Amino acid sequence: MPDPLRLALAIAAKDIRAELRSRTALQSALVFAALVLVVFNFARDPTVLAATDLAPSVLWVTFALAAMVTLNRAFNVERENAALDGLLLAPVPREALFLGKLLANLAFVGTVELVTLPLFMLFFNVSLGRALPGLLGVTALATIGFVAVGTLFSAMAVRTRFAELMLPVLLLPFMVPPLIAAVQMTSRLLADRPLSEMWGWLRLLALYDVVFVTLCMMAFSAVVDE
Amino acid sequence: MTVASAQAAGVVRRGLVLSAIGLLALGGVYVLALGHTPVEARQGLAQKIFYLHVPAAWSALLSFSLVGIASALYLWLKDPRLDRFAAASAEVGVVFSAIMLTTGPIWAKPIWGTWWTWDARLTLTLFVFFLFIGYLGLRAAVHDPAERARFSAVVGILGMLLVPFIHLSVYLFRTLHPQPIVLKPSAPSLPPEMLTTLLVSTLVFTLLYLGFVTTRYGLALADEAREDARDAA
Amino acid sequence: MPPEPPQNGEYLVAAYVITAVILMGYWVALWRRAKAIVSGKGKT
Numbered sequence: 208m209p210d211p212l213r214l215a216l217a218i219a220a221k222d223i224r225a226e227l228r229s230r231t232a233l234q235s236a237l238v239f240a241a242l243v244l245v246v247f248n249f250a251r252d253p254t255v256l257a258a259t260d261l262a263p264s265v266l267w268v269t270f271a272l273a274a275m276v277t278l279n280r281a282f283n284v285e286r287e288n289a290a291l292d293g294l295l296l297a298p299v300p301r302e303a304l305f306l307g308k309l310l311a312n313l314a315f316v317g318t319v320e321l322v323t324l325p326l327f328m329l330f331f332n333v334s335l336g337r338a339l340p341g342l343l344g345v346t347a348l349a350t351i352g353f354v355a356v357g358t359l360f361s362a363m364a365v366r367t368r369f370a371e372l373m374l375p376v377l378l379l380p381f382m383v384p385p386l387i388a389a390v391q392m393t394s395r396l397l398a399d400r401p402l403s404e405m406w407g408w409l410r411l412l413a414l415y416d417v418v419f420v421t422l423c424m425m426a427f428s429a430v431v432d433e
Numbered sequence: 434m435t436v437a438s439a440q441a442a443g444v445v446r447r448g449l450v451l452s453a454i455g456l457l458a459l460g461g462v463y464v465l466a467l468g469h470t471p472v473e474a475r476q477g478l479a480q481k482i483f484y485l486h487v488p489a490a491w492s493a494l495l496s497f498s499l500v501g502i503a504s505a506l507y508l509w510l511k512d513p514r515l516d517r518f519a520a521a522s523a524e525v526g527v528v529f530s531a532i533m534l535t536t537g538p539i540w541a542k543p544i545w546g547t548w549w550t551w552d553a554r555l556t557l558t559l560f561v562f563f564l565f566i567g568y569l570g571l572r573a574a575v576h577d578p579a580e581r582a583r584f585s586a587v588v589g590i591l592g593m594l595l596v597p598f599i600h601l602s603v604y605l606f607r608t609l610h611p612q613p614i615v616l617k618p619s620a621p622s623l624p625p626e627m628l629t630t631l632l633v634s635t636l637v638f639t640l641l642y643l644g645f646v647t648t649r650y651g652l653a654l655a656d657e658a659r660e661d662a663r664d665a666a
Numbered sequence: 667m668p669p670e671p672p673q674n675g676e677y678l679v680a681a682y683v684i685t686a687v688i689l690m691g692y693w694v695a696l697w698r699r700a701k702a703i704v705s706g707k708g709k710t
């Protein structure tokens with residue numbers, strides 16, 4: 208019986224390769240992200256609202272929406288290929304299956320985020336400089352949180368009648384704590400505030416990740432098994 | 434009429450009677466609240482919304498917690514009665530949350546000057562409402578009963594565990610963002626008429642919860658009985 | 667003479683009416699569902 212971690216990585220690699228071949232999820236998400244950034248930029252009045260006030264919210268709304276688009280597309284492609292059924296027949300531990308899917312989704316959403324970030328800097332005239340490592344850390348933590356719940360819910364949504372509508376409706380409340388924490392921390396990082404001001408939010412994010420990744424991993428078998 | 438559907442009809446009838454009694458008792462609460470309690474000096478008549486808003490909050494919280502607990506128990510014990518109960522409790526919870534979300538802003542406007550504020554209570558109610566709606570929407574979208582029960586249970590448990598995080602987020606937001614001082618809606622020590630009215634109202638709302646959930650549970654039983662009879666025919 | 671409490675009776679009325687409407691409306695909805703099932707079963 209192969210080591211579950213290696214199994215998870217293998218599953219993740221398979222999904223990533225499949226996505227690299229078709230590129231549907233990544234393309235939609237990237238176009239979407241660019242669109243949102245451009246619209247937000249033209250929507251504000253620069254004399255009234257400084258870029259730095261609005262920037263963290265815009266960035267995270269973009270990330271959140273792009274993540275939802277990516278999650279939806281990724282699972283739809285999976286369903287069309289009926290690949291999941293084959294995997295389920297094999298004696299693969301469900302936790303490894305979830306972990307593999309999670310890693311693949313993180314790779315997709317992470318890619319979108321990494322491409323969005325320079326666009327964001329460009330359109331909003333924000334220099335990241337010293338804030339960059341902190342920002343990358345916050346992005347990673349928050350993304351893990353809502354992609355974990357998103358991976359579980361998209362496995363459910365795909366089996367329902369209104370899959371495209373189901374996922375956002377179910378996922379939205381769960382995205383709120385990581386998003387609020389991420390926006391608050393991003394705002395402070397960009398303003399070069401000391402770490403002490405962000406400590407509470409950081410702990411919230413870390414706790415959220417631990418609780419929900421574990422929970423979703425355990426709940427995955429209840430979703431995919433009869 | 435089959436045995437199962439006769440039993441279901443009995444449950445439905447009991448539930449309807451119980452909730453009808455609750456509604457009549459609510460009329461009594463209205464009389465108490467409007468006539469018997471004193472008018473609060475700083476807040477005026479609008480303060481009396483308190484006698485409906487707080488018990489509704491209690492019932493919504495009760496509904497929500499029971500959905501979470503029933504969901505956890507269902508995944509462990511796989512008893513369909515738990516799933517049926519969770520669904521009933523969720524639907525009733527939506528009703529009480531709706532009352533909270535309407536009376537809350539109606540109370541807030543004259544007292545705090547604004548329809549909405551992101552304070553802990555209102556924010557949590559809003560999210561519990563969204564979670565309920567998502568839960569019920571999911572149930573409507575899944576056809577197979579066993580799958581529906583499993584999926585709902587997962588969402589129920591995750592939802593229950595989300596609530597402390599929302600609470601924590603609001604708390605962090607408020608401690609790091611000092612808010613303007615607002616009037617607290619309830620006086621620190623309640624005169625006896627106010628306290629008794631509040632307690633009576635809470636009892637009535639609990640009675641309504643029990644009546645409604647019983648009815649809803651019975652209706653689910655009746656639906657299943659009808660499906661089974663149709664399948665057998 | 668102590669200050670008059672604020673005149674906000676209309677909010678009170680609105681809240682009490684809405685609550686009553688929601689609760690009674692839900693009862694009626696449940697009752698109608700019950701009737702529909704009973705009459706439906708009669709046909710089966």
